[in-house]
Amino acid sequence: MKLDGKRFDDVIIGAGMAGLAAGIRLAMYDRNVIILEKHNAVGGLNSFYSIEGRKYDVGLHAMTNYVPKGIKGTPLVKLLRQLRIKREQLDLCPQSFSRISFPGVDVRFNNEWSFMESEIIQAFPNQKDPLQNLLKKIGEYDALSLEGKNIPARTVVEEIITNPKLVDMLFCPLCYYGSARENDMDFAQFVILFKSIYLEGFCRPQEGVRTITRELVNKFRSAGGTRKMKMGVSKIIEENGKASNLILEDGSSIYADNIISTAGLVETQRMCSSLSPSSGSENIGQLSFVETITVLNKQPKDLGVNETIVFFNDCEKFTYAKTQDLIDDRSGVICIPNNYQFGENRDLKEGLVRVTALANYEKWKALDTTRYQEEKSKAFNVLTEKTHKILPQLKQLHPKMDVIAKDMFTPLTIERFTGHLGGAVYGAPQKSRSGQTHLSNLFIAGTDQGFLGIVGAMLSGISIANRYVLKENGSFN
Ligand SMILES: Cc1cc2nc3c(=O)[nH]c(=O)nc-3n(C[C@H](O)[C@H](O)[C@H](O)COP(=O)(O)OP(=O)(O)OC[C@H]3O[C@@H](n4cnc5c(N)ncnc54)[C@H](O)[C@@H]3O)c2cc1C
Structure with missing residues (x-):
């Protein structure tokens, strides 16, 4: 399909969760x-790749906001209703339980708040x-x-x-699953994450993120939307306070009444013709991660590991900040993707362990190709050792006999596949909460509107499409 000179009602930059959800809403209203x-590939930060025929999920440890069928009015229910997707189509299987592991104290949680509450009260009786006061405030x-x-x-x-x-224990999972800011986040973000992780919970389709992206793409297509892959936007041309047209990577130019960008706030600003290509440097996210993926010929459950996710910190004080080393293994997240309640008679095939830790983008960027590979391998070993400390049952694994495959991604991988400057998974520290920009018809959705994670990104795409395009055009009130 030749795009040069074409006019669209709406252009969406990016086919991640936010872009696909916004696209579905707009296409639904013709x-x-x-x-x-x-x-x-679609999915953005939440996608997958194949090596030697084996598919690896990038991103999806857990879909947050899980509520059992029948509970109304929650973000997940709103999301499914807005996108007209049936819950069954996403194959959402709840977690078994997860654990926050700090020196000398553990707090477990599952998808029932009362369980976490009792664990906290047992470990911290005077809290x-x-x-209760924190819950009231939330x-x-x-x-x-x-x-x-x-x-x-x-x-x-x-204060509470x-x-x-x-x-620190309450912040640890919330930071790892959604803070673009060192050691903290906005209270609004805290409330959203607290509800979505502790009061609602984790789930996952057995097949991983592919189940979700497949549904979104099918929905978008059947609603009549157009998608063009391998077609980046390189410039947004401005005229009289509005975006008039977009220049694409192949040099062609297209016109649009509205643009919704999910590429990131600074990344989008840098595309705009009136702004410098180096603008917004102070708002580039500093937090990035490495993740190791180990494929096993057995299930961690068979070795006695029952947790779905372990958030660990083995220092007195929890630090969620840019490290000065390649990685910071003092804290992190260990995910056992097969420890969801997938139900009877499902063939789990290979076992998986994924470990995420903070990493420094610039340090990885400075390595030449040989050093990069060496340091990846060293970091892999450091994180495997740390995993064995947190989950000693995994020490039984024989590195040659039981490990079938392994892989690892770094901040450079994240940058390459998502375009997020600095490999900043959670984007810019200063978000555009309203989604508005200096141009009246250019809007920000997804990560940098401040709604993070898979569910957050989709809700952001939906709300920006509803608020600034559909309502403005009287498609609904
Ligand atoms: C390692 C990792 C683990 C994660 N784990 C979880 C998890 O377990 N649970 C969870 O809920 N969330 C998780 N997340 C976060 C979640 O993936 C993101 O919050 C969410 O996917 C963001 O969606 P988005 O649409 O806002 O942005 P993105 O996914 O970043 O999508 C933006 C899209 O825009 C495209 N793009 C960028 N620039 C251009 C351009 N110029 N032209 C055209 N296209 C462009 C990109 O290629 C990308 O596809 C994880 C993320 C990572 C990286």
Whole structure:
């Protein structure tokens, strides 16, 4: 399909979760919408790749916001309704349980808040009332207000929860699953993540992220949307305070009434013709990660590992900040993707262990090809050792006999496959909560609107499409 000179009602930059969800909404209302994606795979940060015929998920440890069937009014239910996707189509299987592991204390949680509450009270008996007060505060806070002020979450939480270790333990999973800011996040973000992880919970389709992206792509296509892969946007041309047209990577030019960009806030600003290609440097995210993936010929469960996810920190103080080394193994996340409740009679085939830790983008970037491979292999070993410390049952694994395959990605991999500057998984520290930009018809959705994770990104795409395109055009009230 030749695009040069074509006009669309709406152009969406990026076929990640936010772009696909926004695209579905717009196509459903008969808008002539195109999604432009610079890679050949959909899903963005949440995608998959194949090596020697084996498919590896990038991203999906857990889909958050799980609620059992029948519970109404939650983000997951709204999301499915807005996209007209049936819950069964996503094959959402709940976690077994997860664990936050700190020196001398563990708190387990599953998809029932009462379990986590009892674990916290057992470990921190004098925090029963403060915990109730925190829940009350969370319940009363309007975290979804697009005009919300930025309030540092630590200040609020530390005023209520008086045990610093418990504060750190509560923050650890929330930081790892959604903070673009060192050691903290906005209180609104804290509320969203607290609800989506602790009050609702984790789930996963057995086949991983492919089940979700397949449904989204099918929905978009059947609603009449157009998608063009391997077609990056390189420039947004401005005229009289509006975006008039987009220049694509092949040099062609297309026109649009509205543009929704999911490429990131700074990344989008740098495409705009009136802004410098180096603008927004101070707002580039500093937090990136490495992740190891180990494929086993047995299931971790058979070795006695029952947790779905372990969030660990083995220092007195939990630090979630840019490391000065290639990786920081003092804390991290260990995910056992097969320890979801997939139900009877499902063939799990190979076992999997995935370990995520903080990493420094610049340090990885400075390595030449040989050193890069050497350091990857060293980092892999360091994180395997750490995993054995946290989950000693895995020490039984024989590195040659039991490990069938392994792989690892670094901040450079994230940057290459998503375009996020600095490999910043959670994007810019300063978000565009309203989704508006200096141009009246250019909007930001996804990671840098501040709604993170798979569910958050999709909800962001939906709300930006609804608020600025469909409502404005009277498609619905
Ligand atoms: C390692 C890792 C683990 C994660 N684990 C989880 C998890 O377990 N659970 C969870 O809920 N979330 C997880 N996340 C986060 C989640 O993946 C993201 O929050 C979410 O996918 C963001 O979606 P998005 O659409 O906003 O952005 P992205 O996924 O970044 O999508 C943006 C898209 O825009 C494209 N693009 C960029 N620039 C251009 C351009 N100029 N032209 C055209 N296209 C462009 C990119 O290629 C990309 O496809 C994880 C992320 C990573 C990296």
